[in-house]
Amino acid sequence: MTTQTTQATDQLSELGFYTLAGHSGSPRDLVDEVRKAEELGLGAAFISERFSTKDAATLSGAAGAVSDKIGIATAATNHNTRHPIVTATMATTMHRLTGGRFALGLGRGFDGLFKALGLAPITGAQIEDVVGLLRRLWKGEMVLGHDGPAGKFPYLHQDRDFDEDIPILIAALGTRTLELAGRCLDAVVLHTFYSDAAVTEALAAVARGAKSVGRDPAEVRVWSVLATVSDEIPEDRRLLKTIGRLASYLQGYGDLMVRVNDWDPAVLERFRADTFVRGFKGAFDAKATTAELEHLATLIPAEWIATSATGSPRQCADAVARQFDLGVTGVIMHGATPTELTSVVDAYRDIRPAAVRDLPANPGRVA
Template identity: 50%
Template sequence: MSDVIDVSTSRYPELGCYLLPGHTRTPADLLDQVRAAEALGLGTAWISERVDVKEMGVLVGAAAAVTQRIRICAGVTNINTRHPIITASLASTASRLSGGRFALGVGRGIGVSMASWGVPVATNAMLEDFAGLMRRLWAGERVFGHEGALGSYPYLHQADWLDEAGRIPLLLGAYGPKSLELAGRCFDGVILPTYFSDAAVSRSVEHVRRGAELAGRDPSKVKVWAMVATVCDPDEERRLRSIVGRMATYLQAPDLAELLIAINGWDAAVLDDFRAAPVVAGMRGGIDSTATLDELREIEKLIPPEWFPAAVGDAATCAQRWLDQFKAGADGMIIHASTPQQFERILPEYERIRDTAHLAGRGKPPA
């Protein structure tokens, strides 16, 4: 493919940010956010998907159309809520549209949502099958009689002239040890969830590297992205909605919350008490999008302070928390819970303590 854009010229290739972080009713806000992220020199813009006004294909296309250098990353979409040929086409189109700036991040989905839609939660075998199938389709291969964990497909093909294989990094959103080792075995990168402690990031990196080594791959080629909820100089409402509400919503989610608790080494009994509390049990919908401020104040009392390994405070404090994640072993760091306009003031402090020699030793910017 010609006219591939060199994204390594970004000022901070190791930094990314989520666009439309959390709940939104105005997806057009993404346009100003991605322009601002690019102007600040961030290497990547990440787009999460929700089934309301945050459909991945639309948002990726919009972000690519109004930028020139920043990498546009799906982070993440499910592997089995679209037919695989449609997902392959979304990625091929986004890659060509953006000049090779697109990366596809996928995950297994949330069990309760998948059950309500009548869609099975993806297994590790399905994720591995998906990764192999995408790369074959992106290479223009004609796939006959595919029988795998992902499904049975008599014939799949995009176009003979496609050469996107190797140009579209494929990343996995992963929590547990088995998923992290799977990512090391057959993905190009890993997206860790928000609220991983520094110790949890280190353990996750070890799992990814082990998976790569067992598969005979170069462990340094599989890039690990940490994610840090960040709010600089927040007032009470912003802190409650961006930090407390976000964590509380994660704790609502069956299975995912248990994985988060386990990898951080936290007390599972606290989670049981949290879910049993009337203010949580009576919540109709995700806490981050439905709770009042008074409810969030009550919910905060149910969660231990150490369960918020986030970047909260003045610019210097936030910058140090970012740096801590790199010291823990992350190759890249995704800023969550804030827009570029909100975290811009942290960048001069980060510039002051940024370990450029350490980052240079990690090779090319993370996928």
């Protein structure tokens, strides 16, 4: 660790990280991660949710309580797992707790899981409806007799004196969700392991959505998510954060990832047909051993993994900077803790693009 970085005062508002990336059984690790990220000068902490020990509301509160400058966003939680008044209250509380540094991030989630839980799968119409409800509540409105895609709610109200401006973002993978972001949301978080072409197509989809309602696409903050795993990280951990993570995504929604990236679907079929893959229980990035990850590496093409930032810290920093050439507004360095990102951040400071400086701390705002 260098003194340059530990003493950094220049906040890199265009860079973010995922706290407790992937599976975590130790949610308190978030406290040290957020403190370290703020010390490094990272601009935003993103909080994902898993229905085990990663409740987004609890973790958001912890992140807000131990930080002063860093932006905080859920990326993502699902609107259908909480009543709208509960979600609205969580967001308002976070907004005031952080002095306006919080953005509420929503996502589509997994249809299969929702069906198993007895919940209806999330649609774009539902998201658009609930976004409208939340914004009305934050402006002090009383909503009576609502009957829309998000559900039937006889009475919704927080406080008539509210006049809150809380950004809402969405974690998006498919074209329709990206267009939705352009139409009615403040920011969008793309997906890990996106090729350059996929990032470009995603930006075009956001722009189409914005223009369809007469909106300037530049009003939407777009975060690329780049797995950033330098060779300073031990090899077994690198395998987990690259091969293990991508293999887990292929387990859950491989067809969509292949389609978005224009990858060969035959490779995905061979991956799924593998005896080990078929018989594995759980997520690879949580349960697989090093030997099992090495086997998975034989099933995944090098060009698929090349959509991440690997190599020396400078090579990783160069990969981060190249994302801005594609047109994104921010880059989330996924898969590594702030401590593991220290050298990458040092290297990035030397090549930091001028065009992406001085963005707001709130990850859902462009101005």
